[in-house]
Amino acid sequence: MTGEGYKGYRGEALDVLRRFEAPIWSDVEITTDRGVFAGIILPRSETADPHHVVLKLPIGYNIGIAARRIQGITIHGRREAKYRIPEKEFPFDPKKPRVKLLGTGGTIASRLDYRTGAVIPAFSPGELYGSVPELADICNLETEKLYGVFSENMGPEQWRGTAEAIGREIQRGVQGIVIGHGTDTMHHTAAILSFMVQNSPVPIVMVGSQRSSDRPSSDAALNLMHSVKAAAESDLAEIMVCMFGPTSDSYGLLHRGTRVRKMHSSYRSTFRTIGDIPLAMVSRETITPLREDYKRRRADRDVVVNTAFEEKVSIVYYYPNMRPDILDSLIDNGYRGIVIAGTGLGHVNKPLYPALKRARENNIAVYMTVQTLWGYVQMYVYDTGRDMMELGVVPMANMLPEVAYVKLGWALGQTGDLVRVREIMETPIAGEITEREPSNGYLIFQGGIPEVEQFISRYRK
Ligand code: ASP
Numbered sequence: 001m002t003g004e005g006y007k008g009y010r011g012e013a014l015d016v017l018r019r020f021e022a023p024i025w026s027d028v029e030i031t032t033d034r035g036v037f038a039g040i041i042l043p044r045s046e047t048a049d050p051h052h053v054v055l056k057l058p059i060g061y062n063i064g065i066a067a068r069r070i071q072g073i074t075i076h077g078r079r080e081a082k083y084r085i086p087e088k089e090f091p092f093d094p095k096k097p098r099v100k101l102l103g104t105g106g107t108i109a110s111r112l113d114y115r116t117g118a119v120i121p122a123f124s125p126g127e128l129y130g131s132v133p134e135l136a137d138i139c140n141l142e143t144e145k146l147y148g149v150f151s152e153n154m155g156p157e158q159w160r161g162t163a164e165a166i167g168r169e170i171q172r173g174v175q176g177i178v179i180g181h182g183t184d185t186m187h188h189t190a191a192i193l194s195f196m197v198q199n200s201p202v203p204i205v206m207v208g209s210q211r212s213s214d215r216p217s218s219d220a221a222l223n224l225m226h227s228v229k230a231a232a233e234s235d236l237a238e239i240m241v242c243m244f245g246p247t248s249d250s251y252g253l254l255h256r257g258t259r260v261r262k263m264h265s266s267y268r269s270t271f272r273t274i275g276d277i278p279l280a281m282v283s284r285e286t287i288t289p290l291r292e293d294y295k296r297r298r299a300d301r302d303v304v305v306n307t308a309f310e311e312k313v314s315i316v317y318y319y320p321n322m323r324p325d326i327l328d329s330l331i332d333n334g335y336r337g338i339v340i341a342g343t344g345l346g347h348v349n350k351p352l353y354p355a356l357k358r359a360r361e362n363n364i365a366v367y368m369t370v371q372t373l374w375g376y377v378q379m380y381v382y383d384t385g386r387d388m389m390e391l392g393v394v395p396m397a398n399m400l401p402e403v404a405y406v407k408l409g410w411a412l413g414q415t416g417d418l419v420r421v422r423e424i425m426e427t428p429i430a431g432e433i434t435e436r437e438p439s440n441g442y443l444i445f446q447g448g449i450p451e452v453e454q455f456i457s458r459y460r461k
Contacts, residue, residue, distance in 0.1 A: 007043040011050025012067040017041070020073035025080040030055065032069040039063075040079050090129045090143075091136050097175035097232045099139040102165050104158060104189075105149040106182025108209040108220050132221045134284075139176075139232035151182025151208075154189055156409070160307040162189070163196035166204060167305035176203045176231025178224075183208040183262055183270060186241055190257035192406040194239045194430035196307050201298040204239045205231045205254070210268045219244050219268040226252035226282045234287045236279055237297045239430065244268040245281060254280040254287075256294075258403050258432035261373065274373050275398045275437045308413030313337040315405040317371065318348045327355035330364075336416075337365040337408040340393070341401040346370055346377035347384060353391060360392035365418050367394050367408060367425060369401040374437065394422060397433045407432060 005023035006014055022028055024043045029036055030053070039055035042062060048054075052064035103109050135141050146165055147158055162179065169177055181189055190206050197204065207227035209220035227242040230252075239257035247269045255273045264270040273279075280289045312335045316326060330338055338359060342348050346368040348356075359366050368377050368388070377395040379385030389395070396404045404425075411424040428434070 008048060009044055009050075009053075013044070013050050013053050016067045016070050017053060017073075020070075020075075022073045022075055025078050026073075026075050027077040027079045028055075029074045029076070030065055030070055031072040031074075032065060033071065034069060037063065037065060088129050088133070090141050092140050093136075097139045098173070099141050099176045099178060099228055099231045100169045100172075100174045101141055101143040101178045101180060101228070102162065102169070103143065103145040103180040104147045104151070104154060104162060104182070106151050106180065106184075106186075106208050107212050108180045108182075108207060108223070109145075109148065132224050134221075134225055135228050138225070138228050141228065142174075149182075151185040151189070154182070154185055156309045156311050159189060159192045159196065159406075160309065163193055163305055163307050166193070166197050166200070167303055170200065170202060170301055170303045173301070174202065176205065176228075176234075178227045178231045179204065179206045181206050181208050183210055183243070187257075187261045187271075187400075188402050188406055190239055190241050190255075190260055191400075191403040191432070192309075192410065194257040194432070195407055195410040196305060196309075197239065198304045198306070198429065200237050200239070200295075200303050201300055203231045203234050203236050203297065206239070206241045206257070208243065210244075210266065210270055217268075219249070222249050222284075223252060225284055229284065230254055230280075230282050230287060234280065234282070235294075235297045236287075236289070237295045238279070240279060241271050242282065243271040245278075251281045251283045253278040254282055256431045258430050259400070259434075261400060261402070274400055275375075276431070276434060277438055306410075306414075309409050310336050310412035311409065313339070313405060313409040313412060315339045315341065315401060317341045317401075318343055320349065322349060322352060324352050324355035327352060327359060331355070331358055331362050335364060336412050337367070337421075339367050339369060339396075339401060339404045339408055341369050341371045342377070343371055345375075345381055345385065346379055346388075346395055347382070348388070350384075353387065356388065356391040356393060363418065365394075365408060365412065365421050365425075366392060367396045367404050369396045369399055369404045371401070373400060374398075376437075394425065396425065398437060399432050403432050 006017055007024050024041050026041045029038045037055055039057045042054045042056050051067055054062055054064050056062050166177055186206055186208055205227040207223050209223050211218040223243055230242055241255045241260045242252050245251045245253040255271055255278050259273050259276045260271055261274050262270050263272045277290055279294055280287055314330050314335050370377055376398045379389050379395045411421045
């Protein structure tokens with residue numbers, strides 16, 4: 001028995017807290033042989049180890065202190081952390097646009113669970129408004145929780161469900177849609193929605209956060225404000241991702257759903273447009289398009305939702321010395337489509353060729369993309385590329401590997417006829433293939449334009 005006052009603690013960690021009469025939520029200073037740490041003692045999970053006391057530091061991070069190093073604990077008071085945000089009814093203003101927020105989970109819908117010490121999905125519309133009341137200045141926000149998953153658990157079932165929900169909301173007359181989503185696979189979902197939902201008359205803006213809202217450096221609130229503003233007011237009727245632009249919080253960027261990718265595991269400015277420049281900048285005051293070629297908002301409701309998807313599709317990231325058994329296992333397991341992320345201009349080694357031939361004989365669609373992300377597949381440059389095309393491998397221009405993966409699943413969902421599939425794959429639907437990539441986009445137009453300028457100016461003579 002640990003007792004409520006020492007919730008979750010056992011073993012030597014419980015002993016030391018008892019010795020100094022320091023229950024959970026005590027505001028303390030802990031003296032150790034490595035220095036003094038100030039913070040609040042947090043509860044622990046029943047399954048956590050018995051050797052550490054967990055302290056929430058004033059800067060928001062949690063640390064574990066080994067019980068055996070603790071020499072003394074001075075208690076200054078008690079501060080129970082409030083991690084439930086008060087629910088509030090969203091006010092209705094008939095003059096403001098209606099925006100629907102569909103939640104799927106991820107960090108943006110999460111808070112810290114002090115029972116387990118983990119970040120758990122906990123989406124509640126009222127909580128959301130309770131924590132970001134500024135949203136009411138922009139629109140009338142309605143919310144609906146579709147799923148409560150971290151985004152590695154998003155897949156065809158959730159993609160279909162989200163696409164159908166978008167179609168429904170557009171028919172209901174909303175002026176914009178925001179989709180809360182985990183950042184890890186947001187670019188996969190943005191891409192598949194770009195194919196499943198076409199001709200949207202309103203902006204569809206995906207948003208997430210890299211840091212949960214209980215952390216001081218959280219990007220959740222600002223990303224939400226930016227995305228809701230883009231959904232409510234922008235003229236860009238596309239599937240987009242809206243996240244921090246620069247590493248500072250000066251503005252967000254709107255990225256086209258088929259050209260965006262998560263590029264950093266922890267930076268808040270993790271999303272980057274690849275092979276192009278972003279669609280627009282968004283601040284709390286204004287939306288500034290960075291280009292002209294976007295689909296404009298319309299008054300009609302003529303959205304087309306097509307959620308057919310063949311799940312037996314795989315993506316293979318080529319590495320030197322890859323053996324044909326990797327492809328053989330896909331063929332033997334009944335896969336209908338394979339996207340290869342090849343080296344350089346789109347290469348794999350020669351030992352894979354017999355497996356590629358087998359794939360063609362088994363009527364499996366094989367498409368080539370590049371690991372470099374920027375630039376085009378070029379299979380005419382080396383004879384190896386020509387050999388692979390002979391074996392039925394189709395070059396996918398500058399389509400990003402993950403985009404080709406979801407598009408192939410979608411195309412095979414429409415038809416089993418590989419000639420038709422190829423037509424679908426080679427016809428750009430939502431900017432997934434572009435005629436050229438901007439030479440300056442590679443370095444400059446990646447958000448943080450001032451930062452880049454500052455960086456460059458240091459080296460400019
Ligand atoms: N693992 C989380 C997810 O993708 C990370 C995030 O939301 O940023 O769901």
